[in-house]
Each structure stands twice: as C-alpha cells, then as structure tokens.
Amino acid sequence: MNKVVKNVEEALDGVKDGMTLMLGGFGLCGIPENAIAQLVKMGVKNLTCISNNAGVDDFGLGLLLQEKQIKKMISSYVGENDEFERQMLSGELEVDLIPQGSLAERCRAGGAGIPAFFTPAGYGTEVAEGKEVRVFNGKPHILETALTADFAFVKAWKGDTEGNLIYKGTARNFNPLMAMAGKITVAEVEELVPAGELDPNEIHTPGIFVQRIFQGEKYEKRIEQRTVRPKP
Amino acid sequence: MSLDKTGIAKRIAQELQDGWYVNLGIGIPTLVANHIPKGIEVEFQSENGVLGMGPFPYEGEEDPDLINAGKQTITVRPGGVFFDSATSFAMIRGQHVQLTVLGAMEVAQNGDIANWKIPGKMVKGMGGAMDLVASAKNIIVAMMHTNKAGKSKLLKECTLPLTGVNCVKKVVTNLAVLEIKYNKFHLLERAPGVSVDEIIEATEGDLVVPDNVPEMKL
Numbered sequence: 001m002n003k004v005v006k007n008v009e010e011a012l013d014g015v016k017d018g019m020t021l022m023l024g025g026f027g028l029c030g031i032p033e034n035a036i037a038q039l040v041k042m043g044v045k046n047l048t049c050i051s052n053n054a055g056v057d058d059f060g061l062g063l064l065l066q067e068k069q070i071k072k073m074i075s076s077y078v079g080e081n082d083e084f085e086r087q088m089l090s091g092e093l094e095v096d097l098i099p100q101g102s103l104a105e106r107c108r109a110g111g112a113g114i115p116a117f118f119t120p121a122g123y124g125t126e127v128a129e130g131k132e133v134r135v136f137n138g139k140p141h142i143l144e145t146a147l148t149a150d151f152a153f154v155k156a157w158k159g160d161t162e163g164n165l166i167y168k169g170t171a172r173n174f175n176p177l178m179a180m181a182g183k184i185t186v187a188e189v190e191e192l193v194p195a196g197e198l199d200p201n202e203i204h205t206p207g208i209f210v211q212r213i214f215q216g217e218k219y220e221k222r223i224e225q226r227t228v229r230p231k232p
Numbered sequence: 233m234s235l236d237k238t239g240i241a242k243r244i245a246q247e248l249q250d251g252w253y254v255n256l257g258i259g260i261p262t263l264v265a266n267h268i269p270k271g272i273e274v275e276f277q278s279e280n281g282v283l284g285m286g287p288f289p290y291e292g293e294e295d296p297d298l299i300n301a302g303k304q305t306i307t308v309r310p311g312g313v314f315f316d317s318a319t320s321f322a323m324i325r326g327q328h329v330q331l332t333v334l335g336a337m338e339v340a341q342n343g344d345i346a347n348w349k350i351p352g353k354m355v356k357g358m359g360g361a362m363d364l365v366a367s368a369k370n371i372i373v374a375m376m377h378t379n380k381a382g383k384s385k386l387l388k389e390c391t392l393p394l395t396g397v398n399c400v401k402k403v404v405t406n407l408a409v410l411e412i413k414y415n416k417f418h419l420l421e422r423a424p425g426v427s428v429d430e431i432i433e434a435t436e437g438d439l440v441v442p443d444n445v446p447e448m449k450l
Contacts, residue, residue, distance in 0.1 A: 026280040026317070027303040029296065052317070079356030080303070088355060097355075100279060101321030101363030108318040119325065120366035124344075124397035127362060157297075169297035169314055170281045176316045204316075221296035227304035228291040 003163035003213045008038045011186045011214045015151055017044050022152040022178040023051040027224045030171030031060050034188050034216040035153040048072040052174050054084045059222050076100035102144050104177055109146035111180020116145045152182025159189035163210030164203045179209045188216040233425045234406040240374050242267045242450050244404050248274050257334030258302040260374040264333055277329055279320050279360040284312025325367045332368035336375050338390045341437035343400045343412045346392035365396030377405035377434045384436035407431050416440050421448045
C-alpha cells in the first residue's frame with residue numbers, strides 16, 4: 001500500500017487545535033524536524049504533546065512552546081529548556097512528568113492493545129499518587145495506563161513507499177513506539193525509496209504502523225552537547 | 233584531602249566486575265568509564281538506546297545521530313548495538329544491567345534517594361532515574377557529602393521529593409564510602425587524609441563507625 005504524501009502540508013492535514021500529539025526523539029536526536037516546523041506554520045493551539053523532552057529554547061518542541069501552542073506536555077525530562085521551566089513554574093503550561101521507561105512502555109502498550117501494566121518505577125514517589133499499587137514477587141508495583149495520540153510524528157533515516165522504516169544510531173529511541181501508538185502516524189525520512197529497496201530483515205518499524213510518509217525537505221540535526229576528545 | 237569528582241569516579245570504578253553491563257548517570261558517574269580497572273571487561277548501557285558505548289568522538293567525527301543519555305556525542309565500540317527506548321528499559325527493569333551509578337541531591341539512611349526535583353525551584357524531570365533505581369540490583373550513588381551550603385546530603389530522611397524508596401545500598405562521596413543497611417549508614421572507608429570526625433560531622437543520618445576505618449586505596 002502506498003503511504004506517500006506529496007509534502008509536509010499534506011502530511012499534517014487534519015491536525016487541529018486541542019489534539020494529542022506524540023513526537024519521537026531523545027533530546028534533539030531523531031526529532032521530526034519538518035513536522036514541528038509545519039505545526040508552527042499551521043499555528044494549531046492547545047496541543048497536548050507527548051515527547052520524552054521538550055527541545056531547547058530555539059529548536060525542537062521549544063519552537064512550539066515559544067508560540068504558546070502547547071497546553072500540556074507529557075515528558076520525562078525537560079531540563080534543557082528555560083522557556084519550558086518558566087511556563088511550567090508560572091502555571092501557564094500543564095506538565096505531566098513520568099519516568100522515562102514508563103513513558104516508553106505506555107506508548108508501546110498503547111500501540112500494542114495493552115490498556116495498562118504494572119511497573120516498579122515510581123513506587124513510593126509522587127508519581128505513584130492516585131495509582132493502584134499491587135505486590136508481585138514481594139515487591140510493590142504501580143499501575144500505569146497506555147498512551148495513544150491523534151497524530152504521532154516520527155523521524156526515520158530511511159523509509160519506503162509502504163511506510164517501512166529504518167532508524168539510524170540512537171535516533172531510534174521513542175520513534176518506533178510512538179509510530180505504533182498514533183491513530184494517524186506520520187513518518188518523515190531522510191531518504192524515501194521504492195518498495196523492495198529496503199531489506200525486509202533490516203526494517204525496524206513495519207509499514208502497518210505508518211499511515212503517511214514523506215521525505216523531509218531538509219534536516220538541521222542540531223547537536224545539543226557537542227563533546228569530543230583531541231586527536232592523538 | 234577530600235576527593236575531587238575524578239577521585240570519586242576512580243573509587244567507584246573499583247566496584248566494577250568483569251562481564252557487567254553498567255548504566256552510568258549524568259555528571260560524576262560518567263567519569264567512571266575513564267577508570268575501568270585493567271584486565272576486566274564491562275559494557276556501558278545508555279538508556280536512550282545504546283549498548284557498548286565507546287569514548288567521545290574525535291573532533292570533526294561527531295555524529296548527531298549518536299548520543300548518550302546526557303545528549304553528548306559519543307562513539308560505539310565494535311559489537312555495540314542500538315535499540316528503542318522500550319527495549320532499553322526492558323534491559324533496566326528486567327535486571328539485565330548489573331550496576332547503576334547515579335548522582336543524588338539527598339540519600340536517606342533507609343536507602344531512599346531524591347535527585348529529580350526541588351519544588352518551586354528546579355523541575356527538570358526524573359528522566360530514567362526512577363526506572364533505574366526501582367529495578368537495579370546494585371545502585372551506587374556518586375555525590376559530594378555535603379551540598380553547596382555545607383549541609384549534609386546523607387540524612388535520616390529525605391526532604392526533597394523522592395526518586396525511589398529503600399533502594400540505595402552504597403554511597404561514594406568526596407569523604408567516604410558508606411554502605412546502607414539496617415536503616416543506618418555504615419562507614420566503610422575514608423578518603424585519603426580525611427578523619428573519621430570530619431565524616432561524622434558531615435553526616436546527618438545515623439552513622440555506624442567501626443573501630444578501624446581504612447583509607448581508600450586509589
């Protein structure tokens with residue numbers, strides 16, 4: 001089945017105010033840059049964004065925060081974004097901080113038809129407030145529910161016209177999980193190839209999870225913490 | 233002389249055992265990778281999805297698609313592997329990772345740890361810390377013994393929002409190595425040139441001090 005859409009405008013057609021969106025990436029690594037730019041352009045507001053991080057002040061989800069398009073963030077770590085911290089502490093932005101492994105598993109569960117699961121992460125902390133606790137093998141666990149989204153935006157290295165995806169390096173992170181959990185999953189790729197060119201053995205996300213795919217116009221791929229050692 | 237951050241990392245590196253998979257947190261824990269004892273092999277896991285982390289890249293060889301959990305550019309060793317975040321935390325929650333080293337703002341004598349939030353002031357999020365401390369078999373906390381205001385970080389009870397409960401078993405600070413058991417801190421070693429009295433003075437929680445407290449060998 002051909003999932004290719006012409007451009008980013010067509011890819012994001014149907015995104016409306018108040019929707020819940022998932023956005024792949026860890027820090028600025030593997031984020032859907034083109035989709036984020038289009039969300040800014042569309043000016044959609046009151047969004048609930050599920051993303052491990054919130055970008056930096058002038059890149060990634062930080063761009064949506066600057067325009068005050070986000071009503072609520074569901075994340076695990078937001079430490080690199082001053083505007084985020086300001087909006088959160090002032091109460092403008094609603095924030096649900098959840099443990100990273102629980103966030104990943106909640107997305108996976110959402111896509112896998114598992115409504116909830118028990119995890120030890122967060123037991124005895126404020127994360128556990130209001131959640132059911134059960135003891136398994138002598139250890140307390142808390143009940144976490146699945147997450148889904150109206151749209152999931154993911155970024156892959158290569159994709160084919162069927163929507164099959166291959167990620168590169170640590171740019172994989174949350175992308176395959178969110179791809180599974182979107183009602184409409186939009187994949188943007190650096191290189192879009194005809195079906196049959198990718199080795200079926202090497203595909204990370206099967207195209208069944210992807211509704212729309214397009215090749216991103218350009219990728220800045222900004223590095224957040226450039227760390228090097230001197231050449232010998 | 234109390235230890236500097238490198239000294240703390242060196243002492244923690246002595247705890248590494250051959251064949252272990254190890255997750256290192258941001259800050260002092262990251263430095264542990266520079267001091268692996270000779271003759272043993274360990275592999276470093278970073279929760280953003282890499283096993284077999286290598287050293288930082290040479291200048292000009294940075295890859296934006298290859299970072300660690302601290303968002304620093306890294307390299308990967310031969311035999312390294314990438315995976316998604318759910319698989320990464322399956323390794324962590326499923327106790328396939330043998331040791332977690334992380335920093336803390338407070339540790340309590342019952343093993344509670346707080347390291348993710350100062351209400352109304354600093355709210356960065358817990359990242360993977362809650363999953364790590366809830367499941368790891370071995371957790372070593374790497375931190376300074378006191379905070380910037382000079383107050384003890386080893387307490388009877390944590391005052392900040394908790395990251396995990398009853399989970400820390402060992403703490404290595406700039407002053408000492410301590411074990412947590414039976415709801416008390418137990419002094420195992422002192423930093424070179426640091427007196428037992430200094431450690432007692434800097435520890436708010438209950439501290440068990442044996443007659444003989446050896447100096448760390450670094």
